[in-house]
Amino acid sequence: MYIPPHFAEVSGESIAGLLEDAPLACVVAHTGFGLVANHLPLLKTPKGDLVGHVALANDMHRLIAEGQEVLSVFRRDDAYVSPNFYPTKQEHHRHVPTWNYEVVHVYGTIMFQHDDHAKRAAVGLLTRHHERRLNGAQAWRMADAPADYMTAMLDGIVAFRIAVSRILAKSKLSQNREAMDYLGTVEGLRASGHAEMADRMEARADRDR
Numbered sequence: 001m002y003i004p005p006h007f008a009e010v011s012g013e014s015i016a017g018l019l020e021d022a023p024l025a026c027v028v029a030h031t032g033f034g035l036v037a038n039h040l041p042l043l044k045t046p047k048g049d050l051v052g053h054v055a056l057a058n059d060m061h062r063l064i065a066e067g068q069e070v071l072s073v074f075r076r077d078d079a080y081v082s083p084n085f086y087p088t089k090q091e092h093h094r095h096v097p098t099w100n101y102e103v104v105h106v107y108g109t110i111m112f113q114h115d116d117h118a119k120r121a122a123v124g125l126l127t128r129h130h131e132r133r134l135n136g137a138q139a140w141r142m143a144d145a146p147a148d149y150m151t152a153m154l155d156g157i158v159a160f161r162i163a164v165s166r167i168l169a170k171s172k173l174s175q176n177r178e179a180m181d182y183l184g185t186v187e188g189l190r191a192s193g194h195a196e197m198a199d200r201m202e203a204r205a206d207r208d209r
Contacts, residue, residue, distance in 0.1 A: 001105055001168050006176050009102070009169035018076050018104050018169070019044055023130075025072040027052075029110070031063040042072060042162070043126050050106065050162040053122045061112045061158045070110045070162060076102040079197055081174065085188030086181040100189070100197060104169045108162040122159035173201050 009015060019042075028037045038060050042052045050072060054060050064070065078101035089095050113119065124142055131139035142150055174185045182205065190198040 001103070001170060003168065003170045004176075007170050007172045009104075009171040014171065015104055015167065015169045016044070018102055019074055022074050022076045025050075025052075025074050025106075027060075027070055027072050029060075029064045029068060029070040033063060036060060036063055041126060041130075042074075043129055044164075045125070048164055050108065050164060051122050051125055051159070052162075053119065053126075053157045053159045056156050056158055058158075061160070064110060064112075066111055067109050069107060069165070072106040072108070072162065074104045074106065077194065077197055078102075079189055079192070079194040081185055082188060085185045086177070087184045088178070088181055100173050100185075102171045102173070102200075104167060106162070106164055107166045107168075108164040110160055110162050113159040113161065116154060118159040119154045119157055123154065123157070171204075173197070173204060175204075 023041045023043065024039055025042045026037050026039050027042075028035060036059075038054065038058065040052045040054060042050045045051055078099060081098045081100050083089050083093075083095035083097060086095050113122070120142070127140065127142065131141070145153075174182050177185065182201070186198045186201050186205075189195075189201070
């Protein structure tokens with residue numbers, strides 16, 4: 001990934017926040033049949049690994065070798081940025097359209113896990129995390145489902161862990177613009193339906209002051 005210095009994201013807090021907000025990763029690997037890509041929810045464990053699971057019917061766990069390097073791409077919302085957002089356009093018209101986005105590339109080696117304990121752990125970690133965020137005290141639990149049904153569901157998946165080796169992160173949020181145009185972009189994005197990105201840009205500006 002090309003990362004100009006002014007767009008390099010080095011804040012661990014920002015990177016963790018993106019993985020939290022956008023957990024559906026695109027997991028990419030090279031195989032004997034060429035590149036394969038699968039869109040899978042992943043969760044970073046306290047030890048730093050990524051954990052997830054894939055359908056048993058998905059050939060991903062047969063095509064990718066144990067211990068092979070994979071790339072997991074996490075991407076938050078993105079937005080078109082019009083030159084009309086920039087107040088200085090009226091002065092010199094030296095602007096062109098661009099695109100704002102935030103993305104994290106996580107590299108690591110993958111190990112597939114077929115045993116019942118690992119599969120229950122993967123499903124338990126993912127569902128507990130997301131259910132508590134969504135439903136709080138009413139969070140769904142694996143124990144809520146009939147035991148035989150849960151066993152059948154687990155029989156249909158393969159768990160995996162990715163041992164992370166490196167992380168590249170990019171936040172392209174108009175940091176290369178002068179203050180007037182940066183604030184104009186915030187206003188333009190908010191008006192065009194990208195309030196969450198506008199809020200993050202405002203927070204970043206406040207943080208960097």
